[in-house]
Amino acid sequence: MPRSGAEARRRLREAALELYRERGFDRTTAAEIAARAGVNERTFFRHFPDKREVLFDGEAELRAALTRAVVDAPAGLEPFEVLLRAFRESARGLEASRPFAEPRWRVVAETPALRERELAKHAWLTEAVVDALRRRGVGAGVADLAARTGWAAYQHAVQVWIDDPAPGLDAHLVRAFDDLRALSSTGSSPADGS
Template structure:
């Protein structure tokens, strides 16, 4: 039986991931997760409000990390560059946890309820990044647009890295933001002469 709360939480997460892979998310109960982890169901609910949240632990930490990274980016940076700094910071953590993240991503990809939850979490993180930009003095509309567009570039880079990890996430992030800038520049109408 796990002695510490942190150990119980880790075991619950591992048990949930194993059961989701074996049986599927919908066919797994919180009681089964608790039993596999060697704790009771009450302990499960002390750590997680529902069986979806087992896979999304750490989102509050990621939110705080992203907001702090945006706040600490050099003041001279434009919004996209401040976001790229923040995303590169979080990418290091994601790369360090790749082996444990791969099974999680696979379970989410095949489970509609988890994909929906992931989208809600992404919206929450996007709002946090927009707030961090506003705190840097970026106007509300610009901050919102930059956060949404930047988050889309971040997700694009992460998915490309998940699909083909041969090229690092940092390189993919830089490429996604370069591509976004190129798309934006290409979309601008040519100035009128005369």
Template sequence: MPRSGAEARSRLKQAALELYRENGFDKTTTAEIAARAGVTERTFFRHFPDKREVLFDGEADLRDDLTKSVAEAPEGLAPLEILLRAFRKAGRIMERNLPFAEPRRDLIAATPTLRERNLAKAATLAEALAEALRQRGVEDRLARLAAHAGWATFHHATQAWISDPSRSLDDYLDEAFADLRRLGAEVQSGQ
């Protein structure tokens, strides 16, 4: 039996991941997850509101971390540079969770309800980033565009890194943001 809340949460996440991979997301119940983790179903619901949220654990912490990083970025940086700095910092969390990231990505890709939830979470994170940029004085229209483009670029970089972690996540972030800048330059030059 897990001795701490953090240990129980970790065991529930691992049990859910195993069961989702073995039986599929739709066929796995919260009771099965709890039993595999060695806790009661009531304990499951103390940690997670539903079985989807097991795969999205840490989203609130990520949002808080990102928005704090945006707020604390040095003055004079362009919005995308502010976001890149925030994503690099948040990447440390991702790096610690790599063993969970690949199977999580595959489960989300294979499960329509999880893809829908993932898109909703991404939109919420992008809106939080837009608000953090607005708080820095970035015009609303630019803040929203930068936040959504930045989040898509972060997602692109993390997916590439999960597929091939032989390079650092920072390398993938630098490459993806350089590509984004290059695309912007091509638009400006009419290419």
């Protein structure tokens, strides 16, 4: 039995992911996750409100980190540069947790209820980035467009990294932002192959 709350939470996340991969999300219960993790069902619900949220643990921390990174970026940077810095910082954590991130991404991609929850997460995080850009003095329309476009580039980089981890998530992220810049430049097109 795990002794700390953090250890129980970690074990619940791992157990859920194992079971979702073995049986599928729909055929797995919170009780089964708890049993696999070596805790009781009450402990599961102390940590997570439902079986979906096991895969979205850390969302509030990510939102806070992205907001802080945007707000604290050096003055004088263009919105895209601010976003690239912020996403590169958050990417380090994702890259460090690849053993969980990769199978999690695959489970979410295969499960409609989880894809819906993932889209809600993206919208919530995008709004936080918009608000952080506005706090830097970026106009509402530009902040919204930059956050949505930057988030799309981030998600593209993560997907490419899942399929091709060798260069690292940071390299894929820089490439995605470079490709966006090239797409927006007159007469330029991004290099093929990403």
